[in-house]
Structures are given as structure tokens and as C-alpha cells.
Amino acid sequence: MVFGYISPGNEEKLSIGNCEMAKVIFILIVLIGAVLADIVIPDRLDWADFQKYDICNPVVAAQCFSDMDSNHDKIVTKAERDAYYSKNNARIEALNQAMYDSDFKTADSNGDGYVSPAEMDAYGKSLDIIVDSAFENYVNSLDADNDGRLSKTEFVNFEKGWPSANLRFDFDN
Ligand SMILES: [Ca+2]
Ligand SMILES: [Ca+2]
Numbered sequence: 001m002v003f004g005y006i007s008p009g010n011e012e013k014l015s016i017g018n019c020e021m022a023k024v025i026f027i028l029i030v031l032i033g034a035v036l037a038d039i040v041i042p043d044r045l046d047w048a049d050f051q052k053y054d055i056c057n058p059v060v061a062a063q064c065f066s067d068m069d070s071n072h073d074k075i076v077t078k079a080e081r082d083a084y085y086s087k088n089n090a091r092i093e094a095l096n097q098a099m100y101d102s103d104f105k106t107a108d109s110n111g112d113g114y115v116s117p118a119e120m121d122a123y124g125k126s127l128d129i130i131v132d133s134a135f136e137n138y139v140n141s142l143d144a145d146n147d148g149r150l151s152k153t154e155f156v157n158f159e160k161g162w163p164s165a166n167l168r169f170d171f172d173n
Contacts, residue, residue, distance in 0.1 A: 043078045050076055100156045107155060113147040120158075131167040138165050 012068045041053050047065060055076075056064030068084045091141065107115045107123040120139050124131045142154050142161070150158065 010157065012110065013135060041078070041081075044072060045076045055081070096132055100152075103159060104152055106153050115155050117150045127162075128170045129162070130170050132168065135167055138162070 019070060041055070045053065045055070050065050051058070053063055055061070055068075066072075068080050070080050070083065103123075104115070105111075106126075107119055109118075109119055109122065117136070117139070121131045121136075124135050124139075128173065129135055138161075139150070139158065142157050143150060144154055144157075146153070
């Protein structure tokens with residue numbers, strides 16, 4: 001790489017500079033290669049590669065590998081990984097759904113299919129949430145059809161959002 005005119009006597013200086021630059025570029029290429037290798041997981045992984053790419057937590061990696069390897073050929077392919085992830089997601093979704101159903105039943109104490117403000121206050125207290133104006137504002141913000149109560153869908157949005165909502169908790173009991 002030569003940028004412009006080299007005056008006589010300066011050739012050596014410049015070539016040292018180029019050498020340094022080549023080193024820097026070489027190091028950059030190695031670093032970028034390492035980062036890319038980390039992201040791009042090969043289509044087929046044997047047990048050694050599977051551990052190398054850190055697919056599952058090391059504590060459960062052996063079980064994880066055998067669960068993913070659905071045709072038991074000791075190779076985990078990308079298709080097997082994808083199938084495993086979507087099965088897992090479906091399982092988590094089903095667990096969440098069961099939790100929403102049971103929580104809604106608990107919250108809707110008179111069983112009319114809606115959670116009234118009084119029912120919501122009682123439910124909030126059962127979660128050790130301090131039922132103050134912040135809580136009530138949050139609940140109101142979820143009442144999408146403004147009928148003054150939470151439908152099942154509206155209640156599920158409460159369930160999904162309350163852990164990250166800015167609510168106060170009572171830890172003294
Ligand atoms: Ca109700
Ligand atoms: Ca509503």
C-alpha cells in the first residue's frame with residue numbers, strides 16, 4: 001500500500017510502516033474470523049463440535065445433544081436443532097397458556113368471565129403488589145375496550161407485563 005510519492009531515503013521507513021499495517025490487518029482478519037466462527041454454526045455437529053459451539057449450558061449439554069439428535073446418528077444437524085427449538089418454544093408457550101388460564105380463574109373470583117377492579121386489587125395484593133394509583137393506572141391502561149374490567153385477553157397482557165411494569169411490592173410480610 002503506497003500513498004503518494006516516496007522521497008529517496010525514505011523507502012525503508014515506509015516499508016516498516018507497511019509491515020506494521022499488514023500486522024494490524026492480519027490481526028483484524030483473525031479477530032473478525034473468530035467472531036464469525038462464533039456466530040456461524042456448521043450444519044452438522046458431532047459431540048466435540050457441539051460442546052465447542054456452546055449450544056447448551058455445559059451442565060446439560062450431554063442430555064441436550066442426545067435430545068436434539070433425533071435420528072441418533074451422533075450428529076446434530078441444523079434441522080434437528082431447529083426442530084428442537086420450535087418444540088421447546090411450543091412447550092414453553094403451552095406452560096404459559098396453562099398459567100394464564102389458572103391465574104385468570106383465580107383473579108376472576110366470582111367467575112363471570114371478567115376481572116373487575118375489586119378483583120384486580122385482590123389479585124394484585126395476592127402477588128404482594130402494593131395496590132396504589134400506579135397499579136390502578138397500569139391496570140386501566142390494559143383495559144383496551146374501556147369497559148372498566150379486564151377480559152381474558154386484557155388480563156393476559158397484565159400477566160405478560162407486570163414483572164416489568166413500574167409497580168411497588170410489599171416485601172414485609
Ligand atoms: Ca369477575
Ligand atoms: Ca376490558
